[in-house]
Amino acid sequence: EAQVTQNPRYLITVTGKKLTVTCSQNMNHEYMSWYRQDPGLGLRQIYYSMNVEVTDKGDVPEGYKVSRKEKRNFPLILESPSPNQTSLYFCASTRDRRNTEAFFGQGTRLTVV
Amino acid sequence: QKEVEQNSGPLSVPEGAIASLNCTYSDRGSQSFFWYRQYSGKSPELIMSIYSNGDKEDGRFTAQLNKASQYVSLLIRDSQPSDSATYLCAVRSYNTDKLIFGTGTRLQVFP
Numbered sequence: 001e002a003q004v005t006q007n008p009r010y011l012i013t014v015t016g017k018k019l020t021v022t023c024s025q026n027m028n029h030e031y032m033s034w035y036r037q038d039p040g041l042g043l044r045q046i047y048y049s050m051n052v053e054v055t056d057k058g059d060v061p062e063g064y065k066v067s068r069k070e071k072r073n074f075p076l077i078l079e080s081p082s083p084n085q086t087s088l089y090f091c092a093s094t095r096d097r098r099n100t101e102a103f104f105g106q107g108t109r110l111t112v113v
Numbered sequence: 114q115k116e117v118e119q120n121s122g123p124l125s126v127p128e129g130a131i132a133s134l135n136c137t138y139s140d141r142g143s144q145s146f147f148w149y150r151q152y153s154g155k156s157p158e159l160i161m162s163i164y165s166n167g168d169k170e171d172g173r174f175t176a177q178l179n180k181a182s183q184y185v186s187l188l189i190r191d192s193q194p195s196d197s198a199t200y201l202c203a204v205r206s207y208n209t210d211k212l213i214f215g216t217g218t219r220l221q222v223f224p
Contacts, residue, residue, distance in 0.1 A: 033212075040121075042216035043157070043201070058211075090156055097210040101147055102203075104156040 002027045006091050006105035013081055013112055021076045021108050023091030031094045032074040033058070033102070034066065036087040043090065049074055050097060081112040116140060117204050119215035126222055132189040134218050136202030139183065145205040146178055148187045151217065152198045161187060192222045 004025045013019055025032065033048040035058075045058030049068040063085055065077040074093075078085060091105040118137045126132045134148075145164055149157035163169045163176040163185065175188040185204075189196055199217040206213065 035214075040216065043214040045211065088154075094212075098145070098205070098207075100145075101159045101162055102157075102212060104158070107154070107156050109154075 002103070004091055004093050004103050004105040006108050008108060009106060010109050015082055015112055016080045019078050019081060021089060023074045023076065023105055024072050025093040026072065027093060027103065028071065029093035030096050032068070033092045034076045035090045035092065036060065037090065038087050046076070083112050086110060086112050116213045117202055117215040119202050119218045121216060122219040123221045124218055126192050128192060128194060128222055128224050130192050132192045132196065132220055132222070134187040134200050134220065136185045136215055137183055138204045140204065140206045141183065142207045143204045144207040146185045147203040148176060149201040149203060150198045151201055157201055194222050194224055196220060197222050
């Protein structure tokens, strides 16, 4: 089954404690993205990757890091989480950059206290 | 002006009626347009994509695109309570390849 898998689904952490949210896709997609979703603000892109070892900032990259060492995996790293990073996070993948739909992971609800 | 604009709603329609959801976008170079449905707390799922002017029908759903007016809409015929969700319009710019989402329209279908 074609899917994008995120883990964990729920996470409560404390300010400053480094965390990683994993994302893996089994569709051999080139393009992967991370979004955060906040009430009234919609989905905003954090980082994206066009292929292995190629990553770039999205609209709200501050406080986040990513890596793309393998085509299927695209982890999101919060080196020092802060309460304003409390949000619902989605990983998404598309076959390529253009004219194709995005497939989303199940989401990770992060709370930073 | 937001890049992709939607009325946040809620849009309330009775069961069996036609729900009409609208979206405008600012980038004239946009080439690809998508409608996603998102149930509360769940991930967005694609329901329609449209790339050329006119209508595209898939079951009870019809997407309409007018590039001259920078307008894309989604019609849901014979609305069901299970259609109650937030509908996200997404537009991919040809120049930047970015997929930009609107903030979504919440649809409520009442029995």
